[in-house]
Amino acid sequence: MTFLKVIQWVVWKDLITEIRSRxxxxxxxxxxxxxxxxxxxxxxxxxxxxxELIAGIIWVAFxxxxxxxxxxxxxxxxxxxCLEYLQLSPAPKGAIYLGKMTANLLFMLTxxxxxxxxxxxxxxxxxxxxxxxxxxxxxxxTLGLSAVGTLFSALTVQIRARxxxxxxxxxxxxxxxxxxxxxxxxxxxNGAPLSLYSQWLELxxxxxxxxxxxxxxxxxxxxxx
Amino acid sequence: MTSFYARWAxxxxxxxxxxxxxxxxxxxxxxxxxxxxxxxxxxxxxxxIRLEGMVKSGSLSGNLDEGQAEFQLVGDSANxxxxxxxxxxxxxRELKTLIVVGQWDPAQQVFRAREIVLVTNYGFVxxxxxxxxxxxxxxxxxxxxKVTSLFQVIKESKLYEPQAEFHVDSR
Amino acid sequence: MxxxxxxxxxxxxxxxxxGWFGGAxxxxxxxxxxxxxxxxxxxxxxxxxxxxxxxxxxLAHTALFGYTVLFVGSLWYLxxxxxxxxxxxxxxxxxxxxxxxxxxVTGSIWAKPTWNTWWTWDPKLVSFAVLLMILAGYLMLRTMxxxxxxxxxxxxxxxxxxxxxLPIIYFAAEWWRTLHxxxxxxxxxxxxxxxxxxxxxxxxxxxxxLFTYMLMIRTQMLYLxxxxxxxxxxxLSQVHLSKVGQ
Numbered sequence: 001m002t003f004l005k006v007i008q009w010v011v012w013k014d015l016i017t018e019i020r021s022r023x024x025x026x027x028x029x030x031x032x033x034x035x036x037x038x039x040x041x042x043x044x045x046x047x048x049x050x051x052e053l054i055a056g057i058i059w060v061a062f063x064x065x066x067x068x069x070x071x072x073x074x075x076x077x078x079x080x081x082c083l084e085y086l087q088l089s090p091a092p093k094g095a096i097y098l099g100k101m102t103a104n105l106l107f108m109l110t111x112x113x114x115x116x117x118x119x120x121x122x123x124x125x126x127x128x129x130x131x132x133x134x135x136x137x138x139x140x141x142t143l144g145l146s147a148v149g150t151l152f153s154a155l156t157v158q159i160r161a162r163x164x165x166x167x168x169x170x171x172x173x174x175x176x177x178x179x180x181x182x183x184x185x186x187x188x189x190n191g192a193p194l195s196l197y198s199q200w201l202e203l204x205x206x207x208x209x210x211x212x213x214x215x216x217x218x219x220x221x222x223x224x225x
Numbered sequence: 226m227t228s229f230y231a232r233w234a235x236x237x238x239x240x241x242x243x244x245x246x247x248x249x250x251x252x253x254x255x256x257x258x259x260x261x262x263x264x265x266x267x268x269x270x271x272x273x274i275r276l277e278g279m280v281k282s283g284s285l286s287g288n289l290d291e292g293q294a295e296f297q298l299v300g301d302s303a304n305x306x307x308x309x310x311x312x313x314x315x316x317x318r319e320l321k322t323l324i325v326v327g328q329w330d331p332a333q334q335v336f337r338a339r340e341i342v343l344v345t346n347y348g349f350v351x352x353x354x355x356x357x358x359x360x361x362x363x364x365x366x367x368x369x370x371k372v373t374s375l376f377q378v379i380k381e382s383k384l385y386e387p388q389a390e391f392h393v394d395s396r
Numbered sequence: 397m398x399x400x401x402x403x404x405x406x407x408x409x410x411x412x413x414x415g416w417f418g419g420a421x422x423x424x425x426x427x428x429x430x431x432x433x434x435x436x437x438x439x440x441x442x443x444x445x446x447x448x449x450x451x452x453x454x455l456a457h458t459a460l461f462g463y464t465v466l467f468v469g470s471l472w473y474l475x476x477x478x479x480x481x482x483x484x485x486x487x488x489x490x491x492x493x494x495x496x497x498x499x500x501v502t503g504s505i506w507a508k509p510t511w512n513t514w515w516t517w518d519p520k521l522v523s524f525a526v527l528l529m530i531l532a533g534y535l536m537l538r539t540m541x542x543x544x545x546x547x548x549x550x551x552x553x554x555x556x557x558x559x560x561x562l563p564i565i566y567f568a569a570e571w572w573r574t575l576h577x578x579x580x581x582x583x584x585x586x587x588x589x590x591x592x593x594x595x596x597x598x599x600x601x602x603x604x605x606l607f608t609y610m611l612m613i614r615t616q617m618l619y620l621x622x623x624x625x626x627x628x629x630x631x632l633s634q635v636h637l638s639k640v641g642q
Binding site for chain 3: 148151152155158159160161165168169171172173175176179180183199200203206207210211214215218221222224
């Protein structure tokens with residue numbers, strides 16, 4: 001099997017499982033809606049406060065939702081010892097990593113695209129002009145989360161207390177992604193010129209390149225029995 | 226284990242002696258007196274001391290740019306006249322609490338100051354050093370104790386003696 | 397003969413002399429504290445409070461030195477799979493966490509009189525707080541894995557990812573908010589007087605020696621604990637131990 005074929009099959013397997021069970025996406029969506037509701041109760045916000053805070057709220061919701069999705073990505077493999085088959089499979093481990101990462105990226109992006117209209121609706125955001133840029137920011141930041149998250153999802157699924165350990169290990173490492181995503185989103189939502197926050201996009205790209213490559217090599221050490 | 230504890234007791238004694246010396250140094254060089262103390266002992270000239278008080282409102286006069294100033298320093302219940310003569314002071318303002326370094330002149334009933342320094346809360350410095358050193362030293366102590374006791378346990382249970390070998394090929 | 401096994405033996409030999417490291421550390425720290433607390437001049441702006449610098453800055457440097465040891469050790473472990481190096485990484489993480497925590501607390505004590513706040517969201521503070529969280533996660537991860545070989549492997553992966561992340565975290569935090577005083581020791585020239593530099597460097601050397609001393613004790617402790625557990629449960633750990641002799 002060629003390298004690309006493996007990636008394609010892993011993504012396909014995850015997608016088909018998801019389409020049949022609809023477990024991950026529905027739990028992510030409902031969790032995120034609850035987060036939005038809790039936030040709108042916790043802050044009584046006028047329009048100015050919304051402009052200050054909304055980027056942070058969006059990314060807190062997205063990050064925690066993403067962690068649910070990332071955690072599920074490998075816990076589903078525990079049933080019927082699928083994880084062991086992944087470990088034993090002669091396919092290159094890097095390809096399995098890239099496939100899993102792509103599948104996670106797709107799930108997280110789907111949830112984000114479904115959720116974003118709710119934010120626009122509930123918090124009266126004005127997004128028509130910047131929608132392309134916002135989608136680019138979402139894509140880059142989610143790629144970063146997914147690149148590190150997939151590695152640590154595969155790591156934590158094989159240890160005790162896996163539900164706790166994934167956020168404990170992942171969130172400190174994702175600090176640059178969160179800072180960059182929040183700042184860039186705030187810039188885009190406030191309609192600031194791109195030159196003011198393009199450095200954050202550059203930071204996201206650098207982060208993505210470094211951690212996709214590093215995780216690609218390190219994944220072999222994680223998925224090794 | 227006894228020799229281990231004896232060594233640590235010796236270290237603690239040395240640390241206590243050193244901190245005692247530091248405290249003595251502080252008492253001699255950095256402790257300050259109040260205007261009340263000056264008023265009570267105003268008959269004799271003092272060696273160079275540090276006097277802490279607040280500059281009385283409306284009492285400051287003199288040529289600050291040339292390093293000459295006269296003001297009243299207020300304590301809780303007494304005040305002392307200060308003649309300052311030194312480099313142009315940076316921090317000298319009315320209603321400011323500061324320390325003047327100099328000598329009490331009982332004949333003129335005036336404190337001759339040659340240096341003005343800010344009041345420092347040494348609590349911050351001391352607590353920073355203690356917060357840094359005490360946990361690290363406790364950590365060293367507990368780890369060394371564990372190593373010593375492990376050595377003893379391993380010795381007593383004769384774990385170091387060779388046991389039947391069975392070889393496993395590693396990857 | 398390759399270099400690495402000899403370095404490996406070097407670690408075991410040098411352990412015998414760890415008392416000298418402790419003594420040298422104590423000597424440097426006492427000298428540094430004497431210079432810093434008593435002979436060095438007070439700062440023009442901060443007054444006597446600047447003396448906290450002589451303990452805070454070396455602690456922070458040593459914490460970063462500890463993470464460097466952890467990072468290099470983790471790479472080395474993944475290469476050679478030597479349990480002794482794994483113990484050293486575990487020890488380095490614990491000690492680095494201790495130094496980071498102490499550096500954060502002393503920094504907080506320094507910030508109160510100078511900036512009139514216990515905590516600001518400034519890049520160095522943020523980076524150190526994140527560093528502490530990464531190290532805490534590392535130490536937690538260590539307790540969550542049953543198999544020692546797997547434990548070492550996972551921990552090494554986490555340490556390497558964290559090491560790659562730290563510079564990015566620092567730059568992100570610096571862009572995010574900049575109100576810290578600029579670096580006082582820069583490569584462009586000495587912006588700081590010799591009276592200050594001398595106690596600062598002596599304290600730095602002292603804390604690095606103290607770190608090395610603590611690293612040695614803790615490596616030895618973890619090694620003995622593992623040895624003890626292994627000998628108690630003879631069957632399970634034969635495989636792991638058989639690699640020690642190689």
